[in-house]
Amino acid sequence: MSSRNVAVIGGGIAGISAAIALADMGSLVYIIERDTQTGGHAAGFACKATEKCNKCSACVADELILKVFQYPEIRILTGSEVMSFSGKPDNFRLQISRAAKEESLFEEVELKVGAMVVATGFMPFDAEAKKEYGYKKYKNVITALDLERSLRLTGKIAKPTDGSTPKKIAFFQCVGSRDESIGKGYCSKVCCPYALRLSKLIKSETPESDITIFYMDVQPAGKGFYELRKSCEGLGIRFVRNLPSKVYGYVNSDFLQVKSINADTGEVILDEFDLIVLSVGLSPQNDAKFLADTLGIDQDGHGFYRAKGELLNCSSNPGIFLAGACQGPKSIEESMAHGKAAAAEVGKMLRK
Ligand SMILES: Cc1cc2nc3c(=O)[nH]c(=O)nc-3n(C[C@H](O)[C@H](O)[C@H](O)COP(=O)(O)OP(=O)(O)OC[C@H]3O[C@@H](n4cnc5c(N)ncnc54)[C@H](O)[C@@H]3O)c2cc1C
Numbered sequence: 001m002s003s004r005n006v007a008v009i010g011g012g013i014a015g016i017s018a019a020i021a022l023a024d025m026g027s028l029v030y031i032i033e034r035d036t037q038t039g040g041h042a043a044g045f046a047c048k049a050t051e052k053c054n055k056c057s058a059c060v061a062d063e064l065i066l067k068v069f070q071y072p073e074i075r076i077l078t079g080s081e082v083m084s085f086s087g088k089p090d091n092f093r094l095q096i097s098r099a100a101k102e103e104s105l106f107e108e109v110e111l112k113v114g115a116m117v118v119a120t121g122f123m124p125f126d127a128e129a130k131k132e133y134g135y136k137k138y139k140n141v142i143t144a145l146d147l148e149r150s151l152r153l154t155g156k157i158a159k160p161t162d163g164s165t166p167k168k169i170a171f172f173q174c175v176g177s178r179d180e181s182i183g184k185g186y187c188s189k190v191c192c193p194y195a196l197r198l199s200k201l202i203k204s205e206t207p208e209s210d211i212t213i214f215y216m217d218v219q220p221a222g223k224g225f226y227e228l229r230k231s232c233e234g235l236g237i238r239f240v241r242n243l244p245s246k247v248y249g250y251v252n253s254d255f256l257q258v259k260s261i262n263a264d265t266g267e268v269i270l271d272e273f274d275l276i277v278l279s280v281g282l283s284p285q286n287d288a289k290f291l292a293d294t295l296g297i298d299q300d301g302h303g304f305y306r307a308k309g310e311l312l313n314c315s316s317n318p319g320i321f322l323a324g325a326c327q328g329p330k331s332i333e334e335s336m337a338h339g340k341a342a343a344a345e346v347g348k349m350l351r352k
């Protein structure tokens, strides 16, 4: 028997966008989210407005995360993961393992759905793997995700060692992206715009700060990117076309020295900083293969889910659609649009 019910696996911004669009089309939607809350990564981002909005979409994500609770047709199953699945399009059966109310107990739930949307997102690149940058070894080397979270929680930038305001700050671009030596030859697309917005915010709030962005080449991402770069340069943010090779420091000390090589002259440059922010890229989820094997969908050479079709929403298994960064790096705006497009594809299939 055909079912208009749909399962959305992953309750980040892409999954929520798909779920709302599906509910608007009359489907009963189950969001299967393994975390204790929905929203995914975007739920932890700070507003980067300076004298004006810098279009980071964090507030758009916040609004959507609240909106999903207004839909009785959307059942949110947090603490849940898909264990197995059977059937065919219009008639899938999913076995879900779900955290029960009593602590550390799991219950099995069976869902019958006509289609599925996979929206399991990404993992930030594990910065510890770039040992030469000293993440987790030197406290004042942080990731952009750490910075986003602390800006959201405290509204200010501080050195982890003593809570003081850093004066000299470096951003390292392409950490875990465009690096064939670690099997990540692709561009993560979001880290240039987020680093520029973060540095613009810091410079606007603390004009005395000295900010350098070390980059390979800044990737234009989306409309308004050149204006964003220009406004950063106008504020005195320095762009150095050169990725540092090493960070020197002492455990439990403030001292951080960055070694880089001038691309034009070959000269070795040593510079000191108070805080280093690693602009980590987007990697596939660690367990992306488990879900791919469970659902019978393909991965691409980098481990993201392989998509077919112009809108990149169809997986290799009919009836299973893709949304958001699980298919490849995307911004919040792109993930939301991809989620809505996945819902439209599901709608087309269920109407047949
Ligand atoms: C440091 C940093 C800063 C960024 N800043 C910006 C910014 O300012 N603006 C912008 O547009 N973009 C930004 N991005 C990109 C942004 O994070 C993504 O566009 C967005 O999070 C993608 O949404 P998503 O729903 O596809 O994935 P995610 O946000 O990763 O959500 C996926 C969800 O699926 C769940 N999940 C995963 N696996 C399973 C499973 N097997 N079963 C059930 N649930 C599962 C996860 O728990 C999560 O809730 C930034 C990224 C990083 C790393």
Ligand code: SF4
Residues within 6 Å of the ligand: 046, 047, 048, 049, 050, 052, 053, 054, 055, 056, 057, 058, 059, 060
């Ligand atoms: S889009 Fe970003 S910068 Fe603009 S108001 Fe929203 S959260 Fe702030």
Ligand code: SF4
Residues within 6 Å of the ligand: 173, 174, 175, 177, 178, 186, 187, 188, 189, 190, 191, 192, 193, 217, 218, 219, 279, 281
């Ligand atoms: S968006 Fe920028 S920082 Fe990120 S991988 Fe691409 S070029 Fe590197």
